[in-house]
Amino acid sequence: MSAGGYFGRAMVVELTGRTATANPLPLDERVLRAYLGGVGLGTWLLHRLAPPGGDPLASAAPLAFVFSPLVGTPLTTSAKFAVVAKSPLTGLLTDALASSQFAISGKLTGHDAIVVRGRADALSVLLIDSDDTAGVRLEPAPELAGLPAAETETAVRERFGRGWRTAAIGPAGERQVRYATISHDGRHAGRGGLGAVLGAKNIKAVAVRAGRKVAVADQPGVLAAARDLRERSFGPATAKYRELGTLANLLAFNAVSTLPTRNFTAATFEGAPALAAEQLHELRGVARNSCASCSIGCEHIYTRRGGGRQRMEYENVFALGPLCGVSEPDDVFAASARCDELGIDTISAGGTIAWAMECVERGLLDAPWLRFGDGAALLRTLEAIGAREPGLGELLAQGSRRAAAAVGHGSIDFAPQVKGLELPGYEPRSLQTMALGLAVNARGADHNRSGAYEADLSGELDRLDGGAAHVAAAIGTEDRAAVMDSMILCKFLRGVFTEPFAEWAALLSTVTGWDVDEPELRATARRIVLAKRVFNAREGATAADDTLPPRMLDTPLRLGSGRVAALTRERLVTMVAGYYAARGLDAEGNPRPEDVAGLLLDG
Incomplete structure (x- = not known):
């Protein structure tokens, strides 16, 4: 049983x-x-x-x-x-x-x-x-x-x-x-x-097709917990998602110079207001929807030019808008819809196309029509990728890292990727806890498995000067994500828990009948993080992969306030070393043999 x-x-x-x-x-x-x-x-x-x-x-x-x-x-x-x-x-x-x-x-x-x-x-x-x-x-x-x-x-x-x-x-x-x-x-x-x-x-x-039932250990307890969690899900911690959705981040990130623009050559976008949730909600908003079994309702639906509706989130707007220099909402809507129809990731599509646009600017690719800010060119390129058309389509279907390896001429230095995965909509130079989270994450450049931007934007850390406190914060967000992604609960609920590990342990105990407590769940988080690193090491990953693109480390970013955001190689290397030490890893980023033995990977 x-x-x-x-x-x-x-x-x-x-x-x-x-x-x-x-x-x-x-x-x-x-x-x-x-x-x-x-x-x-x-x-x-x-x-x-x-x-x-x-x-x-x-x-x-x-x-x-x-x-x-x-x-x-x-x-x-x-x-x-x-x-x-x-x-x-x-x-x-x-x-x-x-x-x-x-x-x-x-x-x-x-x-x-x-x-x-x-x-x-x-x-x-x-x-x-x-x-x-x-x-x-x-x-x-x-x-x-x-x-x-x-x-x-x-x-x-x-x-x-x-x-x-x-x-x-x-x-x-x-x-x-x-x-x-x-x-x-x-x-x-x-x-x-x-x-x-x-x-x-x-x-x-x-x-x-469903054909079975699964029992829980304490049905009355689960029902009581569900009522409590549902009530809390209507509170202030989720208000932003209900009212405007994740697209509410666009203007906020633009204001603090952390909105990646034109392949990470800038962190503010002059066209951001036209793409902002505040404006689109007034002009185009038609509906709000929820995922299955969700009481938050973060999904916001907008009308498209010529008819039709489109769900828009921060990440697809960032990747197909500011990152590619496109400010016309209908072009971004159409590109997002086409990504959905073709079945391609909007972040990787936008990042790879933005890299190609810069390559054209530098004379490294012969596609003079592919320019920053050109919505028609963006759509044309998506079609080429989806069809794997010979030439540009086939090249960009490989992602920015492989494409840069094929093009050469130092283009890997500005390919917006970590471990081959294109960067999400957070500028690492002005969010330095996030910079560490992106560098060490097992999946690559990822904002969902390491939501370290939370610490940067909390006001409790200097987001332009990474150090030991940033290491601890990055580990904390990675551990919380490991548990939420395994239980599984939506990240948008994270703000409703005041003592997350203790509260999650109580939920898990009610469902399973196990006597789970906070220390056990913290150990579980660490185990999952280590198991990912062990798998990647088996597949050839090394400490050299725990880094960021050279552009992020060699080119300071000028902020609108007159400040300069600089993430030096030395600073990132120091933070990565601190992360290894805090995780109990060796200098190459690998767990100790006794820790690997405790991961139960042999059954």
């Missing part, structure tokens, strides 16, 4: 030709308690199932959909899942979280994770509707080729029935663009190229 909230098993699906076979993988309660679910459990599964040094796009490479003990409970924001694989963009561990009914139905197939390996002979849909191996089948679907994910979801429901919940790839995933996404219900598991991994398996969609 598993703990409450768990089934105690994963399903490993092997694709061979036109068939799919399912093999149960028992999950020991020690492992579940050590890694919880979501990103944590996905990391453990990749250690067990991914061939060392393997090609992320090879048939043997596993792709894991991982649920959590909270999925299916009435706890707000708990309808989330993680997708975990080795990234074709970075060559390292990657994970992406998403919210939708797919999470609930996927778990209620009777599994804590569904892992896909192998390759189908033809483009197919993988259907999973119970824990019985007869409930797993592969259905050829050539008619879905080239369709956007949203149209694929509709086609799957029409063919197989409305009870199915679907995660699908767009045409970019089929063509294995290295930053292709997996989408469902209009939301995306976006970063690191997970859609390319699924496309390499010839799987257009994974469809799941």
